[in-house]
Each structure stands twice: as structure tokens, then as C-alpha cells.
Amino acid sequence: MIEVNQLTKLYGDLTAVDGLSFSVAPGEILGLVGPNGAGKTTTLTSLAGIIIPTSGTIRIGGHDIAREGVSAKSRLAFIPDEPHLFDYLTVEEHLRFVGRLYRVPDAPERIPPLLQELELTEKTKALPGELSRGMRQKLAIACGLIHSPTAVILDEPLTGLDPAGIRKMKSTISARARAGAAVILSSHLLHLVEELCTRLLVIKRGRVVALGTIAEIIAVRPELTGLGLEDVFLALTGEPGEALR
Amino acid sequence: MSEARAVFGVFAYLTTTSMRNRFRAKVKQLKNPRYSVALLFGVAYIWFFLFRPPGAGSARPNLFGSANIQLIASLGVFILFMRWWLFGNDRSALAFSPAEIQFLFPAPITRRALIQFKLLRSQIAIVFNAILWVLIFGRGGAELPAVLRVMSVWAMLSIFTLHRLGATIVRASTTQHGKAGARRNVVALIVFGAVAAGLIWTAITGYSSVRNASGIRQVTEAITTLLRQPVPHALLAPFRVLLAPTFANTIADWAPKFAIVVVGLALHYVWVLRTELAFEDAAVEASAARAKRIEAMKARRSGNAAPVRAGNRTWIPLAPSGHPAMAILWKNILALSRTSGSSMVGVMVIISTFVIMAVFISSQGRTGFASLLGYFALAMMGFSVLVGARFVRIDLRQDLVHLRLLRTYPIDGSALVAAEIAGSTIVLTAIQMGLLLFAHVALLSAPEVPLDPWSRWLIVAAAPLALLVFNAATVTIQNGAALLFPAWVKLGTAKSGGIEVLGQSLLTMAASLAALALALVPPAIAGGATFLAVTTVFDGTAIAGAAAGCAIGVLALGIEVAMAMMMLGEVFERGEMVGVPAP
Numbered sequence: 001m002i003e004v005n006q007l008t009k010l011y012g013d014l015t016a017v018d019g020l021s022f023s024v025a026p027g028e029i030l031g032l033v034g035p036n037g038a039g040k041t042t043t044l045t046s047l048a049g050i051i052i053p054t055s056g057t058i059r060i061g062g063h064d065i066a067r068e069g070v071s072a073k074s075r076l077a078f079i080p081d082e083p084h085l086f087d088y089l090t091v092e093e094h095l096r097f098v099g100r101l102y103r104v105p106d107a108p109e110r111i112p113p114l115l116q117e118l119e120l121t122e123k124t125k126a127l128p129g130e131l132s133r134g135m136r137q138k139l140a141i142a143c144g145l146i147h148s149p150t151a152v153i154l155d156e157p158l159t160g161l162d163p164a165g166i167r168k169m170k171s172t173i174s175a176r177a178r179a180g181a182a183v184i185l186s187s188h189l190l191h192l193v194e195e196l197c198t199r200l201l202v203i204k205r206g207r208v209v210a211l212g213t214i215a216e217i218i219a220v221r222p223e224l225t226g227l228g229l230e231d232v233f234l235a236l237t238g239e240p241g242e243a244l245r
Numbered sequence: 246m247s248e249a250r251a252v253f254g255v256f257a258y259l260t261t262t263s264m265r266n267r268f269r270a271k272v273k274q275l276k277n278p279r280y281s282v283a284l285l286f287g288v289a290y291i292w293f294f295l296f297r298p299p300g301a302g303s304a305r306p307n308l309f310g311s312a313n314i315q316l317i318a319s320l321g322v323f324i325l326f327m328r329w330w331l332f333g334n335d336r337s338a339l340a341f342s343p344a345e346i347q348f349l350f351p352a353p354i355t356r357r358a359l360i361q362f363k364l365l366r367s368q369i370a371i372v373f374n375a376i377l378w379v380l381i382f383g384r385g386g387a388e389l390p391a392v393l394r395v396m397s398v399w400a401m402l403s404i405f406t407l408h409r410l411g412a413t414i415v416r417a418s419t420t421q422h423g424k425a426g427a428r429r430n431v432v433a434l435i436v437f438g439a440v441a442a443g444l445i446w447t448a449i450t451g452y453s454s455v456r457n458a459s460g461i462r463q464v465t466e467a468i469t470t471l472l473r474q475p476v477p478h479a480l481l482a483p484f485r486v487l488l489a490p491t492f493a494n495t496i497a498d499w500a501p502k503f504a505i506v507v508v509g510l511a512l513h514y515v516w517v518l519r520t521e522l523a524f525e526d527a528a529v530e531a532s533a534a535r536a537k538r539i540e541a542m543k544a545r546r547s548g549n550a551a552p553v554r555a556g557n558r559t560w561i562p563l564a565p566s567g568h569p570a571m572a573i574l575w576k577n578i579l580a581l582s583r584t585s586g587s588s589m590v591g592v593m594v595i596i597s598t599f600v601i602m603a604v605f606i607s608s609q610g611r612t613g614f615a616s617l618l619g620y621f622a623l624a625m626m627g628f629s630v631l632v633g634a635r636f637v638r639i640d641l642r643q644d645l646v647h648l649r650l651l652r653t654y655p656i657d658g659s660a661l662v663a664a665e666i667a668g669s670t671i672v673l674t675a676i677q678m679g680l681l682l683f684a685h686v687a688l689l690s691a692p693e694v695p696l697d698p699w700s701r702w703l704i705v706a707a708a709p710l711a712l713l714v715f716n717a718a719t720v721t722i723q724n725g726a727a728l729l730f731p732a733w734v735k736l737g738t739a740k741s742g743g744i745e746v747l748g749q750s751l752l753t754m755a756a757s758l759a760a761l762a763l764a765l766v767p768p769a770i771a772g773g774a775t776f777l778a779v780t781t782v783f784d785g786t787a788i789a790g791a792a793a794g795c796a797i798g799v800l801a802l803g804i805e806v807a808m809a810m811m812m813l814g815e816v817f818e819r820g821e822m823v824g825v826p827a828p
């Protein structure tokens with residue numbers, strides 16, 4: 001369960017996120033979308049405990065990330081768009097390292113099936129420098145999943161993946177949600193969001209523009225009936241009437 | 246306007262505007278009080294050590310005035326040149342940045358202009374270094390005006406740069422031309438091999454004079470006497486000529502020597518320009534290698550890491566359960582073992598074996614050579630205690646580029662900071678203990694060492710703990726600087742250049758030393774008070790007082806370090822970390 005209440009982040013005079021509130025239940029995949037500069041990355045990095053919000057609370061599995069950071073983070077996986085890997089650890093060593101950090105005593109047993117799931121078995125002994133962009137992304141995802149997180153935050157997870165990798169990744173995300181994880185997925189690929197997400201959070205200039213299933217959003221804005229998600233998105237985030245011009 | 250002038254104008258514009266904008270960006274950071282206070286602190290420190298007027302009776306060192314140092318330096322320059330020709334595979338002298346490749350290589354300019362651009366860029370660092378060298382090493386004593394000394398050092402460093410560039414181009418060219426190229430490289434091998442053989446022959450024949458000397462001064466005298474013999478004197482003559490104006494003491498002495506070096510500089514310039522045909526291929530290759538590294542760095546969001554060969558990977562086990570902080574320490578030690586590589590370990594083993602043999606042999610006769618090695622090891626240890634933390638960087642300075650990732654880990658901030666600091670601390674302590682043990686053994690028979698062997702053994706036995714705490718303090722200061730002033734500290738392993746980077750580095754070093762001095766005040770007071778208490782109140786001996794004082798001092802420093810780690814842990818968890826490279 002991810003619960004966000006009145007999340008606000010200021011950078012000097014700039015309000016990046018302004019009183020954002022939402023929650024993601026176990027098994028749910030929330031799609032976070034918004035135009036460039038809407039505050040998506042600030043929201044995600046706040047949820048991951050990377051930046052400290054100016055005000056508001058974030059709870060992961062019932063633990064306040066500001067007060068109980070270690071407990072909250074141990075239930076969380078943040079998978080950024082660019083894989084952050086250590087140059088001198090092999091694929092397997094990355095997983096052992098993260099297993100120890102997240103206190104996963106059976107990590108050695110979890111590693112082989114995880115590598116198989118992400119098609120990295122043949123690269124067990126490879127360093128990040130010897131991996132393609134897509135494989136590095138898969139390794140970052142494997143590192144995020146080894147401790148079976150109950151909350152998963154993904155920022156453009158398909159960047160750099162080939163079509164087979166994209167299909168695999170979509171099934172991995174769905175499988176984690178089915179296993180009971182609360183998932184937040186941020187992406188500009190609206191068809192991906194439409195395909196995977198159970199609900200949608202649209203933000204603009206740090207504020208919630210729409211929250212709910214597509215049907216719920218259209219119910220609030222009947223003029224959007226019959227439009228595709230792209231047009232709905234543009235109508236919600238652009239100037240009034242932009243999508244319909 | 247000629248093409249050359251137009252090209253020069255473009256390059257000068259690129260260089261000056263880049264410098265100006267980089268400088269402006271740095272000045273902007275000064276709006277943050279933390280940075281402005283640090284700047285004042287660092288500037289005051291640098292002024293105190295480099296620019297303050299000499300006090301009454303205080304003699305300022307002028308290393309450039311010593312003929313013996315010139316002689317030994319000429320040997321050093323020979324080794325430097327030999328390395329460039331025979332072992333130099335450093336292509337950084339040739340590499341262009343990705344932006345330079347994108348804009349300059351397809352541009353309608355000649356290869357010669359590209360070389361000139363490279364040389365123009367290198368002049369910024371050379372001028373800065375020349376001034377710095379004279380400020381540090383040649384501040385007083387001689388009649389020669391400082392500006393002439395700076396000109397001499399500038400000419401010398403310019404020749405170094407040109408020669409290294411030329412050697413790199415020739416070597417790169419010969420590598421590409423197969424056997425024909427290899428034959429050309431043989432010339433360098435013969436020339437430098439002949440000089441090296443002459444010097445080794447001199448060293449072998451004159452070894453007994455060095456062995457029989459006792460004390461550092463006598464050993465130095467013996468070495469310089471050897472270097473004055475006809476054969477080494479003749480072999481090292483070109484290198485002495487290069488150094489001559491830098492070591493001149495009067496204007497009359499300086500002028501003709503400087504004229505000769507300027508001629509040498511001009512010849513080097515012409516030589517490097519004549520390599521233009523080979524230059525572009527070599528530069529493209531070097532730049533491509535650099536671009537590949539940068540690309541990998543961008544993809545991995547990490548430093549400018551060198552690849553590790555598949556067969557060259559050390560393995561250190563990590564238990565799956567236990568405190569998570571140990572995983573950070575494990576990762577850093579593993580990274581160090583892989584970056585330093587087995588070749589480094591092999592070289593160290595060979596050097597150590599030779600040194601130990603030398604000590605053993607010389608201990609059979611006079612102790613001079615053994616003492617020299619012992620003092621050298623002690624000096625190296627002292628140096629590493631003071632500034633070693635700047636060079637061993639398997640801690641937050643390397644990992645802070647992964648800040649976003651580190652902050653997602655379920656581990657307390659202070660524990661993470663402590664684990665990061667532990668890696669560098671352990672490595673430094675191990676190196677220093679090795680040097681201390683070596684010095685101790687080498688100096689066992691030295692009559693001039695004041696303490697008896699038993700007391701020295703006690704010091705060696707107590708040293709690990711003291712060194713561990715002291716190193717933890719110096720590494721904590723370096724990591725504190727990285728956390729508090731990330732924009733001023735080199736993070737990751739990426740190399741950065743520019744005059745302000747050199748200044749910045751000097752500033753951070755000065756500030757770190759000043760912070761260390763401040764950190765040592767409370768332990769010094771606690772240790773001093775303990776010494777007085779033991780010797781006066783409890784009527785203990787001076788040795789007992791010193792031992793108790795040291796123990797309390799180390800304890801006080803340890804408490805300070807622990808408090809600093811907790812504070813830095815808070816900064817790590819909650820700081821905005823403005824200035825950390827964007828992931």
C-alpha cells in the first residue's frame with residue numbers, strides 16, 4: 001500500500017509538487033502521467049525517499065518514509081529510467097549486494113530464477129560495461145525485485161528494451177501486481193499506461209488534474225467521451241480545447 | 246585575415262567563453278553561505294602559506310637554488326621521458342571531448358589548427374602550474390626575480406607537454422603501421438635503453454659508495470657524486486639543460502640558459518606540428534576511446550571507469566545475511582581490488598621483495614642504505630597519513646554520483662556513511678602499517694634513532710588503532726567535504742580540467758588540512774591534560790604519561806569522528822545535495 005497525503009515540494013520559489021494526495025492499493029497499478037515539468041520525477045523521487053518533501057506525508061506499507069525510512073524503504077523498489085549500476089560489480093554480485101542491503105537471507109536461492117525471468121542467466125558474470133543498454137535496465141529491474149517489494153515505483157521502465165524485452169517487462173510488472181504489490185508506473189508511452197494500469201493519475205504543474213480509471217475520468221469530463229487516451233491526456237493537460245482542435 | 250588567425254580567434258573564443266561561464270557558474274554557488282564561508286576559509290589558508298610576508302628570522306625554502314636537486318631532478322626527467330617513449334599508452338594527451346569532436350572535426354579547419362587548439366588549451370594549466378610551482382618551491386633565497394623563474398618553469402612544462410604529445414602521436418602512428426612502425430619505435434628503445442644502461446652501470450660500479458654512507462645527507466651526497474661522473478653527466482646533459490634556467494640563481498646565469506630552452510621549445514613545437522598527418526588518426530582513435538568511456542559513463546550514471554578484463558576479476562565473498570552496511574564496504578573493497586588490478590599487486594610484490602633484499606644485504610655491512618630506505622618509508626607513511634585520504638577514494642566521493650540509488654537503500658544514513666568511510670580507512674591503514682613495519686625493520690640497527698628497539702616495537706604494536714582512528718578522521722573530512730560541498734569536490738572517477746578546477750582542488754586541500762588541524766585541537770588538549778595528570782599528579786614516568794596521553798587523544802578523536810559520522814548521516818538523508826552531478 002502506498003499512501004500520499006498533501007505532498008508538497010518547493011525548490012526556492014518554484015512549487016514542483018503542490019498538495020498531491022493519492023493512494024495505491026495492493027495489486028493495483030497506478031499510471032502517473034503528465035507533460036514535461038509536471039512534477040512526475042519529483043513525485044517519484046519523493047516516494048522513493050530520494051528527496052525530502054517540503055510538507056505532506058508518504059507511507060509505504062504503513063510506514064512513514066520520513067520517520068521510519070529504513071522500514072518503509074525495505075518494502076519499496078524504485079526503478080528509474082536510467083539504470084544506476086556499480087561499474088565493478090558483476091550481474092550476480094549486484095544481486096548479492098542488494099540482497100544483503102535489503103536483508104534477504106535466501107538471496108542466493110532467489111537469484112537464478114530472477115535472472116532467468118529477466119533473461120540474464122548468460123550474463124551472470126558480466127560487468128555493467130559489458131551489457132547492452134537493455135540488459136543494464138533488466139539488471140536494475142532485477143535488483144529492484146530481489147527483495148519481493150510490496151511497493152514498486154517504475155519510471156519509464158521500458159526505455160532501451162527491445163520488443164521481446166518490452167513484452168517480458170510488461171508481464172513482469174503485471175505479475176508483481178497480481179502477487180499483491182502496489183505499483184506506480186510513470187511513462188510517456190500512453191498505450192503502455194492504458195494496457196497495464198488499473199487507474200490513472202494525471203498531474204500538471206504539480207497538481208492533480210485527474211485521478212481514477214479512464215471511465216471515471218470521462219464521467220467527470222463528459223466532453224471527452226469517445227476520445228482515445230492520447231486526446232484525453234492532451235485535453236486534461238493542455239490548454240482548454242487543445243485536444244479537440 | 247589569415248586562416249590561422251581566424252582559427253586562433255575561434256579557439257580563443259571557445260576557450261575564454263567556456264572558462265568565463267564555468268567561472269560564473271562557480272561564483273553563483275557562492276550565493277550559498279556554506280560555499281562562501283568555505284571559500285574565505287580556503288583563501289585565508291592559501292594566503293597564509295603562500296603569500297604572507299616572511300617573518301623575522303624565518304628562512305624561506307628555495308629548492309630551485311640547489312645544484313644537487315637539479316642533478317637528481319634531471320634523472321627524474323629522464324625517467325619521465327623514457328616512460329613516455331617506451332611505456333606511454335596514455336592517449337589523454339590527444340583526446341578531444343565529444344563536443345569538440347562534433348564541432349571541430351567536421352569543421353573546415355586544418356589538422357594543424359586542431360593541434361594548435363590542443364596546445365592552446367594546455368597552456369592554461371601550464372601557466373597556472375608554473376606560478377604554483379614557484380610559489381611553493383622557490384619563494385625566496387635567490388636573486389632571480391620570481392617572474393623569470395615562472396617563465397623558466399613555463400618553458401620546461403611546455404616542453405614536457407609537447408614532448409609527451411609528440412611521443413604519443415609517434416607511438417600511436419607506429420602502432421598503426423605494423424612492423425614498419427615497430428622498427429621506428431626501436432630507435433627510441435635503443436636511445437633510452439643505452440642511456441638507462443649507462444646509468445645502471447654507474448649505479449652498479451658506485452653502489453659501494455652509497456652503501457658505505459651513513460645518514461640521509463651522506464647518501465644524497467654519494468648519489469649526486471655518482472651522477473657527476475663523466476658517463477652519467479654526459480648522458481643526462483640534455484635533461485640538465487632543460488632544467489638549467491629553472492635552477493638559475495642570477496639573471497646573468499639565467500638569460501643564456503633560458504634562450505637555449507626557448508630554442509628547444511620552438512623545435513618541439515615544429516616537431517609536433519610536423520606530425521599532423523599522424524595526428525588526426527591518433528586523435529580520432531583516442532577521442533573515440535574517450536567518447537566510448539563517456540557514453541558508458543552516461544549510460545551507467547557512473548564515473549569514467551576503465552573496463553576490467555573478464556579474467557582479471559577478484560572475488561571476495563559476501564555472506565547473504567548480516568548488517569547491510571557490510572555490503573557497502575564489500576562493494577568498495579571489491580571495486581578497489583578490480584581497479585588496481587593484479588598487475589599493481591604484482592609490481593608491489595616485486596618492489597617489496599627488492600627493497601627487503603636491499604635492506605638485508607645492506608644490514609650485513611653499514612646501515613646507511615637501510616636507514617635511507619627506512620626514512621623514505623617513514624616519510625611516505627607521514628605523507629599518506631596527511632594527504633593519503635585525498636587519493637584513496639573508495640567512499641562517498643566515488644559513490645555520491647549514485648546518490649539517488651543510495652538513498653533508496655533501507656539503511657540508516659549514519660551507518661551508510663560509516664560503511665563508506667570504512668573502506669578508505671582500512672586500505673590507508675593497511676598501507677601505512679606496511680610502511681611503518683618496513684621502516685621499523687630497516688631502522689632497527691640505526692644508531693641515530695632516539696628510542697630503544699623495545700619502545701619502538703610498542704609503538705608499532707599500538708599504531709594500527711591510532712592510525713585507524715586518524716585515517717577515519719581524515720577520510721571523514723574528505724567525505725564531509727563531498728557531502729557538504731559536492732560542487733567543489735571531484736565526484737566519481739570522471740576527470741575534469743580547467744584552471745578553476747586546479748584552484749578548487751588546491752582550495753579543498755587547504756580547507757581539509759585546516760579542518761584536520763581544528764579537529765585535532767580537542768584530542769590534543771585531552772591528551773596533553775592526561776600527560777600532565779599522569780606525570781605530575783600520579784608521579785608517572787614521561788613514557789607512561791605519553792602513552793596515556795596518546796590513548797586519551799585517540800579516544801577523543803574517535804568520539805569526534807563518530808559524532809561527525811552521525812552528523813554526516815543526517816546530511817546524507819536530509820540534505821538537498823545541490824551540486825551533485827545530475828543522474
